[in-house]
Every structure is written in structure tokens, then in C-alpha cells.
Amino acid sequence: MTTEFALAAAISEDRQHASVAVARKGSSGKTVVDIRFYDSPRLVVAWLSGAYAFSEPCALVVNPKSQSGTLIEPLRAAGIIATEPSAEDSRWLTASSSTRSRPASWST
Numbered sequence: 001m002t003t004e005f006a007l008a009a010a011i012s013e014d015r016q017h018a019s020v021a022v023a024r025k026g027s028s029g030k031t032v033v034d035i036r037f038y039d040s041p042r043l044v045v046a047w048l049s050g051a052y053a054f055s056e057p058c059a060l061v062v063n064p065k066s067q068s069g070t071l072i073e074p075l076r077a078a079g080i081i082a083t084e085p086s087a088e089d090s091r092w093l094t095a096s097s098s099t100r101s102r103p104a105s106w107s108t
Contacts, residue, residue: 006059009048009082011041011067018044018071020051045074052080059083 005024012018020037037047048060062068062075062082075082 004058005055006061007048007051007057008061009044009068009071010063011044011070013067015041015067017041018068020044020048022057041071044071045078045080048075048080049078061085 005022008021008023010019010021017038018041019035021033022036023031023033026032036051037044039047051057060075060080060082062071062084064072064084065087069084072082072084
């Protein structure tokens with residue numbers, strides 16, 4: 001059975017740590033999020049390359065406006081294309097209302 005999952009990569013503001021979160025549907029049907037990588041930012045691209053060699057996620061999200069944006073080009077050089085959320089996407093994600101519609105930039 002193939003399990004769909006998505007990844008999100010982040011680098012701390014002080015650039016001392018990087019993390020990768022994995023989101024997937026749990027057996028209960030609820031979304032489960034785990035931190036699978038927490039180490040030096042210098043190691044995150046190699047870790048993600050290894051993860052992609054094992055199984056390709058449905059998405060890898062990297063915020064281009066944060067410290068994490070420095071991962072985009074090295075990931076691209078490794079053959080991994082990250083989804084770069086826009087400011088509109090970020091507003092939708094942080095909104096407290098569950099009645100908001102999805103941003104137009106998100107394809108269905």
C-alpha cells in the first residue's frame with residue numbers, strides 16, 4: 001500500500017538548525033505530522049535526496065521568504081522541486097477561520 005505524504009523543510013532564523021516535517025493520514029483518518037529531521041542546515045538537502053530516493057512525496061514545501069529559501073536552489077540542483085507558498089497562501093494557512101476558501105494559487 002502506498003501512503004501519500006508531504007514534506008516541509010525549514011531553517012531556524014539563526015541558521016543553526018534545520019528541520020523536515022512529514023505530514024500523512026494516520027490510520028484514524030486524521031492528519032499526523034512528525035519531525036523526521038532536525039540537524040545542521042548543511043545536511044538537509046542530502047537527507048531530502050535520500051528521502052526522495054526511497055519514496056517521492058506529493059509535495060515538498062519551502063518558504064522562499066524565510067531562511068529556508070536558501071534551500072531552493074540546492075534542492076533544484078539535486079533534482080528536487082519545492083513548492084514555494086505565496087504570501088496569500090501563508091495568510092490562508094494562519095487564518096483561524098475554518099470557513100475560508102483555498103487561495104486561487106492552490107490547484108485542485
